[in-house]
Amino acid sequence: MTSWARTIADDPNHSTWYVERMRGLAADGEDLAGEARFVAALVGPGSRVLDAGCGPGRVSGAMEALGLSPVGVDLDPVLLDAAREDWPDIRFEQGDLGALPSGLLESLGAPFDAVVCAGNVLPFMEDGAQARALAALFGAVRDGGRLAVGFGTNRGYALEQFVADAEGAGWRRDALFATWEMHARDDESDFVVGVFTRAS
DSSP: OOHHHHHHHHTTTHHHHHHHHHHHHHEEEEEEEHHHHHHHHHOOTTOOOEEOOTSHHHHHHHHHTTTTTTEESSSSSSHHHHHHHHTTTTTEEEOOOOOOOHHHHHHHHSSSSEEEESSGGGGOOOOTTHHHHHHHHHEEEEOOOEEEEETTTTTSHHHHHHHHHHHHHTOEEEEESSSSSSSBBBOOOOOEEEEEEOOO
């Protein structure tokens, strides 16, 4: 069972709470577009981006506002319903990144120019599924395509394992930051934003 599945089992209303929390932050004027700005700096206008583990669509919506062309995939139907309601012009589909159905990414338009995976998606997976997900995402981008992943490194998925899994899938590591604002990492950092390229 994934840690996300355990979270939902422990609190069946967690997804609804999360949707309401994100909508509340947006209504209060909080800046929720940091990840989208980060991705926009990696790719050109109009680039096609897969939002892997899109949740309620916050990052996809912000990317669309910045002139990118996103599509989203997530496991949670409650979060997907919210994403479709809030951003009806963006395509959102259900899928488990650790065990993607054959043909799903192609049906969404792969290969993409970039993939973004924000919001602690990888730590929520069961052990071993992260490597499978990173390999599937490698296959979903064009040569020269980019990958941006952010998560808390104190949530059960170690930074060293993440880098090994990504490089084992074929990704070339470009940079590791402490935040989506590109602050440098140090010994106290408990968050990572990794940038990788599918090198030809």
